[in-house]
Amino acid sequence: xxxxNKKKIIILLIYISFFITxxxxxxxxxxxxxxxxxxxxxxxxxxxxxxxxxxEFQYLTSPEVLSKKIQENTDINYTNxxxxxxxxxxxxxxxxxxxxxxxxxxxxxxx
Amino acid sequence: xxxxxxxxxxxxxxxxxFFFEDFLETNLKHKKLYKYKxxxxxxxxxxxxxxSLILVFSISILSISFQKPNLxxxxxxxxxxxxxxxxxxxRNGELxxxxxxxxxxxxxxxxxxxxxxxIINIKLNFPExxxxxxKKKLEDKKYFYLKKRLTEDEKNKLWSFGEKGIIIEPFxxxxxxxxxxxxxxxxxxxxxxxxxxxIEKFFDKELKDHQKIKxxxxxxxxxxxxxxxxxxxxxxxxxxKANAAGGLLMDVNTGEVLSLVSLxxxxxxxxxxxSELKYMNQITKGVFELGSVFKTxxxxxxxxxxxxxxxxxxxxxxxxxxxxxxxIRDIHKFPESLSAxxxxxxxxxxxxLMIARKIGEKKLxxxxxxxxxxxxxxxxxxxxxxPLNFKWEKCKLETVSxxxxxxxxxxxxxxxxxxxxxxxxxIKPTLQLKKNFEIKNGKKIIxxxxxxxxxxxxxxxxxxKEGTGSFANVFGYDVGGKTGTSKKYNNGNxxxxxxxxxxxxxxxxxxxxxxxxxxxxxxxxxxxxxxxxVKNISRNEAxxxxxxxxxxxxxxxxxxxxxxxxxxxxxxxxxKNN
Numbered sequence: 183x184x185x186x187n188k189k190k191i192i193i194l195l196i197y198i199s200f201f202i203t204x205x206x207x208x209x210x211x212x213x214x215x216x217x218x219x220x221x222x223x224x225x226x227x228x229x230x231x232x233x234x235x236x237x238e239f240q241y242l243t244s245p246e247v248l249s250k251k252i253q254e255n256t257d258i259n260y261t262n263x264x265x266x267x268x269x270x271x272x273x274x275x276x277x278x279x280x281x282x283x284x285x286x287x288x289x290x291x292x293x
Numbered sequence: 294x295x296x297x298x299x300x301x302x303x304x305x306x307x308x309x310x311f312f313f314e315d316f317l318e319t320n321l322k323h324k325k326l327y328k329y330k331x332x333x334x335x336x337x338x339x340x341x342x343x344x345s346l347i348l349v350f351s352i353s354i355l356s357i358s359f360q361k362p363n364l365x366x367x368x369x370x371x372x373x374x375x376x377x378x379x380x381x382x383x384r385n386g387e388l389x390x391x392x393x394x395x396x397x398x399x400x401x402x403x404x405x406x407x408x409x410x411x412i413i414n415i416k417l418n419f420p421e422x423x424x425x426x427x428k429k430k431l432e433d434k435k436y437f438y439l440k441k442r443l444t445e446d447e448k449n450k451l452w453s454f455g456e457k458g459i460i461i462e463p464f465x466x467x468x469x470x471x472x473x474x475x476x477x478x479x480x481x482x483x484x485x486x487x488x489x490x491x492i493e494k495f496f497d498k499e500l501k502d503h504q505k506i507k508x509x510x511x512x513x514x515x516x517x518x519x520x521x522x523x524x525x526x527x528x529x530x531x532x533x534k535a536n537a538a539g540g541l542l543m544d545v546n547t548g549e550v551l552s553l554v555s556l557x558x559x560x561x562x563x564x565x566x567x568s569e570l571k572y573m574n575q576i577t578k579g580v581f582e583l584g585s586v587f588k589t590x591x592x593x594x595x596x597x598x599x600x601x602x603x604x605x606x607x608x609x610x611x612x613x614x615x616x617x618x619x620x621i622r623d624i625h626k627f628p629e630s631l632s633a634x635x636x637x638x639x640x641x642x643x644x645x646l647m648i649a650r651k652i653g654e655k656k657l658x659x660x661x662x663x664x665x666x667x668x669x670x671x672x673x674x675x676x677x678x679x680p681l682n683f684k685w686e687k688c689k690l691e692t693v694s695x696x697x698x699x700x701x702x703x704x705x706x707x708x709x710x711x712x713x714x715x716x717x718x719x720i721k722p723t724l725q726l727k728k729n730f731e732i733k734n735g736k737k738i739i740x741x742x743x744x745x746x747x748x749x750x751x752x753x754x755x756x757x758k759e760g761t762g763s764f765a766n767v768f769g770y771d772v773g774g775k776t777g778t779s780k781k782y783n784n785g786n787x788x789x790x791x792x793x794x795x796x797x798x799x800x801x802x803x804x805x806x807x808x809x810x811x812x813x814x815x816x817x818x819x820x821x822x823x824x825x826x827v828k829n830i831s832r833n834e835a836x837x838x839x840x841x842x843x844x845x846x847x848x849x850x851x852x853x854x855x856x857x858x859x860x861x862x863x864x865x866x867x868x869k870n871n
Contacts, residue, residue: 204354230374233391240388241470245520263852264769 377465377486378500380509381479384551384726387516388509389475390493392486395466396448398439402431404458411456415439418450441484442466467493469561474519476558477574478512478674478724492724495673511726513549518542521849523554526807529842530556533812533833536787539575539703540846541806545711545795548720551803552850553577573676575808580678580700581789584779585835586710587696588645589747592637593713594660595648597743603634603750610643616688621646624834634750639759640776642695649694654685657693663738664709665719666701673724678702696777703791707806710775710793714748714801716741748773752798761836763823765794765844770851773798774843776835787811790835792843796851803854805843812838 241247252258374394381390405411408431415422419440430437439459440447451459467482469475480491488497496510526538542552555575559567573579595601608630613622627641636644649657661667669679681700683689692698704722712719712735719735751773755762761776774794781787790809795801814831820841821827830837 201351208354208357233374234393237388237391237393237468237470244387244471244474245517246471246474249520249524262849 376506378467378482379502379506381492381500382509382511383514383516383519384511384549385515385517386509386511389469389471389512389514389516390479391468391470392465393468395464396443397441397462397464398443398447398451399460399462400430400437400439401458401460402434402437405431405456411454411458414454414456419447471516472562473558473560474516474523475514476561477555477576477676478514478553479561480675481561491674491676494675496725512724513544513551513726514553514724515551515853517853518850519552519554521853522552522846523556523558525842525846525849526554526556528845529809529812529838532815532818533809533838534815535809535812535838537571537575537810538842539579539806539808541576541703541707541804542850543707543711543722543804543806545715545801545804546718546720548708548711548722549726550722550724553724571810574674575810576703576806577670577672577674578676578678578702579808580680580702581791581808582697582700582779582782583703583706583789583791584696584777585640585642585645586706586775586777586791586793587693587699588637588640589713589751589775590661590664590666590709591645591649591652591657591694592633592750593739593743593747594657595633595652596746597739598652598656600651601633601648603632603746605633606630607633607636607644607647610641610647612643614643614646614691616691619688621691634753635759637750637775638754638757638761640761645695646691649690654690657690658685660738661693661699663719663736664712666699666705666709670702670705670708670722672704672722680705696779700782703806703808706791707793707804710795710806711801711804712738714744714751714795714798714804717744748795748798748801751775751795755794758823761834762792762794762840764820764836764841765792765847767844767847767851770847771797771799772844772847773801774840776840778835781811788833790833790839792835792839794843794847796847805846807839807843807846809835809839809842 252260376392378390378392380388380392382388402408412424412427412431415427416424422440427439439451443451443461448461451461464484465486467486469479478491480493481489482493483489486501488494488500492510492512493500499505500510522540522542526540529535530538538554538556540552540554541550543550553576555573557571559565559572592603596603601607610627610629610631612626613620615621621642623642625639627639627644631639631641631644633644633648635641636648667680669677680702683698689698708720708722717737717739719738721735752771753773754760754775755766755772762772762774765772765774772794773796774792777789777791777793779789779791781789788809788811790812792807794805794807796803796805812833814833815838816829816831818830818841819826819828820830820837
């Protein structure tokens, strides 16, 4: 009889403890869910803004718009690069520049 | 046991007689007992109800606890934007098509109380809307669209009316940030986001694939190059007063189309009904007699078949040849003896005809078929032209040898040139950028040796004194090519001028085709002809317009292609010596 009652009490206790803890956990989960939702909404808004900004950027930097803006807002006449003016890395460029600048120094030494 | 106990208890202590019950007292007692029983039943009932409620609540709490939280539910709201079509980007990742939120303004006439005020508001804010039509529609009392594809300002204006009857209907529209630049490639979509032309139609299913909705579709085109070619072609349209113009830049090994321009074009963001023939895609849809560019195919086959070598001298070339009822002649007078390569350099019709007669009809026909010039090309656009069918009857071999009496699209001609100059492998032009593309996976149609020999001759067409393509000799790019001047079919004296160039000619990487429809002489242009400035030239052969335009384009796009291509840079970039 005693063990039977003990069992009953244990089951009842477990039930009551579940009954108390589940809503607590559930509430905590809901709060986390809400926070999560807010964050996701914020991310979504940022993503949307980014997409819009990106679209605007793509339009404003399209070759056609850029060339129009340059013509409208500046007096600079851009010309095409020749192949000889292209350097694929900065080292090539600086080595070329060094070669050019060495000439006057040598000439000064001769004088 | 319990019943006996109850019976004993039932006889009250104060009862005097066993047989005569004291009803007054027992009645009271019974009443009391009865009341207790009812109370007890009520308590049980209450407990049962309470327990049931707790059970129901606890079950529901447990079931909710085991449910997976639906965090994505907010996406069903208006705020969330999920595109219906994928973005389209160029080979550098630059955006060329995207879906955005857009709105239509619809009207429910029944909900508009003060119709006169509403009409006045519309008149003030949207003067372009016809008021007579609006009044009629309001009287009809049927749901109608006031304006489609509203801008943000227009939407705000309509909101500010505070009118219940105005319904702002959200929908997705397709935006093309480059406007006109890709009009002949991208095509358009309808109001329901279905592709109706160009890439939008060809890749419609793929662009609507929800699994890949966030991954853009990458095309092979390059926006900067496309713009530069378009700018030069637009200038050429004005300079040479041509009806239409087209340009195509393609990788000779992979078939990737880096640029495809057809002028005149139209703005993809504006809905217009375009039915004029000149708005057709000149490169893919236009089917033309391309003229002398076909001589390259004739010579390539002759070299491949060991009928002759580039240096073989062909003697006794007549001025004119009678073929059936037709007389075939050259535009200029050429020497009686010309080497095989000179025939291509000077572009002699009679010379090409004599070579073709040595080759024979069957071989030439097979070769042109292998080059894919006689059938419809498989390409990722809906707007594809079909070469006109013809019978190989009398004189066909002769005329086909120099590109007359045979039609094809400029895209097919470019693909054929790519096959001849890339070492002899057929290629399939493509607009979709594919990773791990295997170079030279096509069918081998001529030997590498023949291909190299043809490349050398094409270079001479540009560099030789007698060559027809000297304006394309841009320093540093080793350009080769062939001109083609032909008459427009059934169109009197109107020309179709073509120049197909390859560069660098020692090991070609790119092919550039320029086509001008009915160009006129341009006396206002100062040509730099072999080191001399020449003015007042009113000639309108391909050498004086298509080649000139190709030269200008290569000058501009060359550096971009060189920077993007280490091989070209290392081999062909002229380094400073100081």
